[in-house]
Amino acid sequence: MADSTLTPERILEAAEEVLRRFGPAKATVVDVARALGVSHGSVYRHFASKTALREAVADRWLERVHADLPAVTGSTAPAPERLRSWLHTLHGAKRVTALDDPELFATYIVLVGEASAVIAASLDGLVAQLSRIIADGVADGDFAVADVPRAARAVLHATARFHDPTHSAQWADPEIERQLDAVCDLLLDGLRPR
Amino acid sequence: MADSTLTPERILEAAEEVLRRFGPAKATVVDVARALGVSHGSVYRHFASKTALREAVADRWLERVHADLPAVTGSTAPAPERLRSWLHTLHGAKRVTALDDPELFATYIVLVGEASAVIAASLDGLVAQLSRIIADGVADGDFAVADVPRAARAVLHATARFHDPTHSAQWADPEIERQLDAVCDLLLDGLRPR
DNA sequence: GCACTGACAGAATTTGGATTCTGTCATCCG
DNA sequence: CGGATGACAGAATCCAAATTCTGTCAGTGC
Numbered sequence A, B: 001m002a003d004s005t006l007t008p009e010r011i012l013e014a015a016e017e018v019l020r021r022f023g024p025a026k027a028t029v030v031d032v033a034r035a036l037g038v039s040h041g042s043v044y045r046h047f048a049s050k051t052a053l054r055e056a057v058a059d060r061w062l063e064r065v066h067a068d069l070p071a072v073t074g075s076t077a078p079a080p081e082r083l084r085s086w087l088h089t090l091h092g093a094k095r096v097t098a099l100d101d102p103e104l105f106a107t108y109i110v111l112v113g114e115a116s117a118v119i120a121a122s123l124d125g126l127v128a129q130l131s132r133i134i135a136d137g138v139a140d141g142d143f144a145v146a147d148v149p150r151a152a153r154a155v156l157h158a159t160a161r162f163h164d165p166t167h168s169a170q171w172a173d174p175e176i177e178r179q180l181d182a183v184c185d186l187l188l189d190g191l192r193p194r
Numbered sequence C: 001g002c003a004c005t006g007a008c009a010g011a012a013t014t015t016g017g018a019t020t021c022t023g024t025c026a027t028c029c030g
Numbered sequence D: 001c002g003g004a005t006g007a008c009a010g011a012a013t014c015c016a017a018a019t020t021c022t023g024t025c026a027g028t029g030c
Helices: A008-026 A029-036 A040-046 A050-065 A069-073 A079-100 A102-114 A116-140 A148-158 A165-172 A176-191 B008-026 B029-036 B040-046 B050-065 B069-073 B079-100 B102-114 B116-140 B148-158 B165-172 B176-191
Strands: none
Touching: A008 A029, A008 A040, A008 A050, A008 A102, A029 A040, A029 A050, A050 A079, A050 A102, A050 A116, A069 A079, A069 A116, A079 A102, A079 A116, A079 A165, A079 A176, A102 A116, A102 A165, A116 A148, A148 A176, A148 B176, A165 A176, A165 B165, A176 B148, A176 B176, B008 B029, B008 B040, B008 B050, B008 B102, B029 B040, B029 B050, B050 B079, B050 B102, B050 B116, B069 B079, B069 B116, B079 B102, B079 B116, B079 B165, B079 B176, B102 B116, B102 B165, B116 B148, B148 B176, B165 B176
């Protein structure tokens, strides 16, 4: 079991496995230590508290779910098309994760919900990507926006229904992608110059 | 206690009082009957089940919270201004209710959350009001929209953050009204003719 | 010396026996 | 006869004793 030395990385992997198996309510630090073949005291050498460990897991998970976004942000497509594609990628990643394994998704919702600092940092990262797309659009004359970060955050707020996990129950609706398209239509027209 | 005959109306009032006092988890049909000075069997003469009673309470509450909206919908202000005012009225009604008595608000969130049919009907009513405002705007040349109900629903979806109770924890943020304004700016520009 | 262990205190969680609730219906009363 | 009652069965919920968990730290051994 203890193939190599104990590292934060190995602890995080074990913690994910335990959370997958037992869910957020029953997963304990003792379980994580047992899965690693060490005492739970050793886990506390690398993470200050159970909360810190769970925050780290939440952070890793968010990063993984958002992994495809930077490629869209950095693509060479025209900004309006890129913005729509980015929002669909974000929604798609969340929806697939949610529908693929609802129980595991529910677990991560709980973890992320407990880690407000992690959420804030993640949202800031998303706003930064949106800002880049919108700024490119302004440079190309596709968009006319006075305050780019403000518009970026507004776009994220306006699409909360399509990426905020609290709405995940509605993502099984077959209409959901059309609904996102309808919102995109409005937002893109709102960003265009007159 | 039993001033008049037992009516659905009186039962609903008593049920609200019991829910206010005990919360959604502890309020029972027996409590409601006791508050009315009747046996709980009598309550079942007017409501088929505890669930039906709670749905009726949820429906009443939603109607009360949305009471100010029709006046805005029917006002003579220009459609763009009316739309913004309508969205701020909706958000304001929800926010005041949530911040005024968070515990009671949490109670109603639970009730409404249990009654998906009530939610759907309420949303349809809101979409109908939005459709009327947008249709007026199209008639006046303030808006250019191909599919009015689709746009109306998109506006409601895009503002979920500002009226959906699942986001109520964020309504204490002093920035929230500015955020709604930023989203309104985008949506109104998206609706305007080019 | 450094990573790890395991016993410990106080807090949180589980458990299963006892209580309460929901929904029904035979019966009562005016 | 129409509206209300209260006893009842099965399901849900409560509660307090017993277990388990978190976080610490003096001590072990490699």
